[in-house]
Amino acid sequence: MDEIKIALGKGRLEKFTLQALQEMGIEFPELKKGSRKLIFNDTEDKIRIVLVKASDVPTYVENGAADIGFVGKDTLLEQGADVxxxxxxxxGKCKFAVAGLPDQATKPNQKLTVATKYPKVAKNFYNNKGVSVETIYLNGSVELAPLIGLSDVIVDIVETGRTLKENGLVVLEDISEISARLIVNKASFKTKTERIHSFINQLDDLLKKHSIQN
Incomplete structure (x- = not known):
């Protein structure tokens, strides 16, 4: 019987996921700190973890290279994967928000320039509002854009708001709440129904248990 393949992004979500799997009784003895391996099997050869770049998780799951994936909602919204x-x-609770200078004012019928790492999210948000926008893709320090006149506003992930505050920016509009999600390949959901449902139910019970304790 084929194992369930899980795509897992490196970083904070990796640590959270491995801890959850351990509490579910799923151990990966070869997955040690500092290891350069990218594929790990559990002790019973029923679960296989594939470590990938966080932004690639939906791609692996959508295309069937993994049955299940642990990924941030921000990545799902930006990529629009069919899973x-x-x-x-x-x-990892936070939110997508529009931020800019406190006195930022938008003029009717004026095209807005938005700097962001998430152009699809930004375009969808403003399209739904009927606002015409031009997006500028930046991979880092998007907070600089409105300060130096590169953009009118930014669309970014906001957790505490500290970075915005320290750079003289404020949240102008909230877009959506985001957190980590479990995704499943559509074909795998049919071909490995029993095993995947069992995994989902175990994980759901664990999350509920922690919720009650907290």
Whole structure:
């Protein structure tokens, strides 16, 4: 029987996921700090973890290279992958927001320039509002853009708001709440129904248990 393949992005979500799997009784003895391996099997050869770049998780799951993936909602919204989103893991809570200078004013019928790492999210948000925008893709320090006149506003992830505040920016509009999610390949959901449902139910029970304790 084929194992369930899980795509997992490196970083904070990796640590959260491995801890959850351990509490579910799923151990990966070869997955040690500092290891350069990217594929790990559990002790019973029923679960295989594939460590990938966080932004690649939806691609692996959508194309069937992995059955299940742990990924941030921000990545899902930006990529629009054709997968089943089955669980809100309640981890890494933050939000997408529009931010800019406190006195930022938008003029009717004026095209807005938006700097962001998430152009699809920005365009969808403003299209739904009927606002014409030009997006400028920046991979880092988007807070600089409105300060030096590169853009009118930015669309970014906001967790505490500290970075915005220290750079003289404020949240102008909230777009959506985001957190880590569990996603499943659509074909795998049919071909490995029993095993995947069992995994989902175990994880859901664990999340509920922690929610009660907190």
């Amino acid at each position: 089943f989103e089955v669980l809100d893991l309640g981890f």
